[in-house]
Amino acid sequence: MRVLVTRPPQPGARTAQRLAAMGHEPLMLPLFEPLHDAEKAFAALADTRGPVAVTSAEAIRAVTGRPGDLAPHLNRPLYAVGDATAEEARTAGFASVTASSGNGADLATLIAGQPAGQTGIPILYLAGAPRAETFETRAKALGLTLTVAECYRMRPLDVPVEILRTIFATEAPDAILFYSRQTAERFFALHEISTHLDALIGIRLLCLSRTVADAVPPELQGHVTIAETPDETILLSLI
Numbered sequence: 001m002r003v004l005v006t007r008p009p010q011p012g013a014r015t016a017q018r019l020a021a022m023g024h025e026p027l028m029l030p031l032f033e034p035l036h037d038a039e040k041a042f043a044a045l046a047d048t049r050g051p052v053a054v055t056s057a058e059a060i061r062a063v064t065g066r067p068g069d070l071a072p073h074l075n076r077p078l079y080a081v082g083d084a085t086a087e088e089a090r091t092a093g094f095a096s097v098t099a100s101s102g103n104g105a106d107l108a109t110l111i112a113g114q115p116a117g118q119t120g121i122p123i124l125y126l127a128g129a130p131r132a133e134t135f136e137t138r139a140k141a142l143g144l145t146l147t148v149a150e151c152y153r154m155r156p157l158d159v160p161v162e163i164l165r166t167i168f169a170t171e172a173p174d175a176i177l178f179y180s181r182q183t184a185e186r187f188f189a190l191h192e193i194s195t196h197l198d199a200l201i202g203i204r205l206l207c208l209s210r211t212v213a214d215a216v217p218p219e220l221q222g223h224v225t226i227a228e229t230p231d232e233t234i235l236l237s238l239i
Helices: 009-021 038-047 057-061 067-073 083-092 104-112 134-141 161-169 181-189 218-223 232-236
Strands: 002-005 025-028 032-036 052-054 078-081 097-100 123-129 146-156 175-178 204-207 224-226
Touching (some): 002 009, 009 025, 009 232, 032 057, 038 067, 038 146, 052 057, 083 097, 123 134, 175 181
Parallel strands (some): 052 078, 052 123, 078 097, 175 204
Antiparallel strands (some): 032 146
């Protein structure tokens, strides 16, 4: 199958490799790229102690370029949304990593049930911008104290019309992968897409979560399939 990947370049390349290994033909259409702010991340790490929380692997990538500065913090408990983000943290050297399933709200619930969430010590949230605030909202409701450090932001990439026309003009993809609501919103806001939604009829729209799927226009909701859990392996199994 021809599968359109809308992820940022680095994780998108890994997804493309997985698709190729499964016998599919990946088509790349990155819509955002991350801009890391390692200084802000390390300043926050230096000013805090105790648990660290991340809802995206991009937060881990923001600090892996300075292993010497990261080393003193690798014994801090780290809580992550999803196995993929947790594995990124383990690869970076974090010794105590706990993964939650679901979304940021589930992560907050998990932390609140752990000893680390009951000490009153603020939890350092290495976050991105823009972001959904499900983790922060749930954490506040549960009485958790957060210190938030925005250590990366997602910058929109230019998408030349010619690329879109090339992707859809000859042989349209059989499926499109959406990993974030932000990406799905941007994809469907592209002029070449929003004015030709009928060209997407029949293409499977595979979404990592219900939140992501909600960004798909109503007339295309019948073509949406949602992963049971927000995990790439589960998502790719839907193809």
